[in-house]
Amino acid sequence: xxxxxxxxGAQREHVEKLNIQAVVDATNNxxxxxxxxxxxxxxxxxxxHELVALDLWKRNVLPKIFEGEFNAETxxxxxxIMFYEAQLVGLLExxxxxxxxxxxxxxxxHDLLQYCQGKLVWLVSGDEDWxxxxxxxxxxxxxxEELIKRHKKISxxxxxxxxxxxxxxxxxSKDVSLGVTTRLLNTY
Numbered sequence: 446x447x448x449x450x451x452x453x454g455a456q457r458e459h460v461e462k463l464n465i466q467a468v469v470d471a472t473n474n475x476x477x478x479x480x481x482x483x484x485x486x487x488x489x490x491x492x493x494h495e496l497v498a499l500d501l502w503k504r505n506v507l508p509k510i511f512e513g514e515f516n517a518e519t520x521x522x523x524x525x526i527m528f529y530e531a532q533l534v535g536l537l538e539x540x541x542x543x544x545x546x547x548x549x550x551x552x553x554x555h556d557l558l559q560y561c562q563g564k565l566v567w568l569v570s571g572d573e574d575w576x577x578x579x580x581x582x583x584x585x586x587x588x589x590e591e592l593i594k595r596h597k598k599i600s601x602x603x604x605x606x607x608x609x610x611x612x613x614x615x616x617x618s619k620d621v622s623l624g625v626t627t628r629l630l631n632t633y
Contacts (some may be wrong), residue, residue: 457525460492460532460536461532463479464532464533464535464536466478466479467479467536467539467540468535468539471542477543480539480543480546483546484545484549487549489537489540489546489550489551489553490550490552490553492533492536492537493537493554493556493557493560494556495533496530496533496534496537496557496560497557497560499526499530499533500563503530507527507596510523511589511592515587515588515589515592516588520589520591523592524592527595527599527600528599530603531599531602531603531606534606534607534610537610538609538610538613541610541613541614542613543617544616544617544619545620547613547614547621548617548620550621551622552622552624554614554621554622555625555628557610558611558614558625558628558629558632560607561607561610561611562632564603564604564607565604565608565611567600567604568605568608611629614629615629
């Protein structure tokens, strides 16, 4: 067993498809049905909750995977989960461009801003040389080295998307709760 059950896999695939369609709709400047659908079914707080849960997994479980026995069975599920995080952040980035989505996210924006704060702190911490992060392989690498390299690349991309998310929440601060606005002003 790969550790990823069928229900979770289906959910991840749905989010990936929603993200792709949302990006296509926004890029082509057409009616954004994904935004309307997610708002109508009140799914924005759920997407944020899922993202926070993934972040907890990455902070608490992923390091143990990096330390343990490493093979394709442990490598692929970890990569899938890291990619899922990027999909969720990408979808939220597209959605939160709109003020009504910021409003629909409600108090879950507190959690999202805390998540983004962690990513931005990581980005500016100077722990990585961003010019050297690449998924290009120049030599045969171990599965562990490959996964670590992909983790760094995805983490970097996610952190950049978090900059946009914080920007959109700040731009639409008049449409969010006072608590979210206060946190935004006191933290950023």
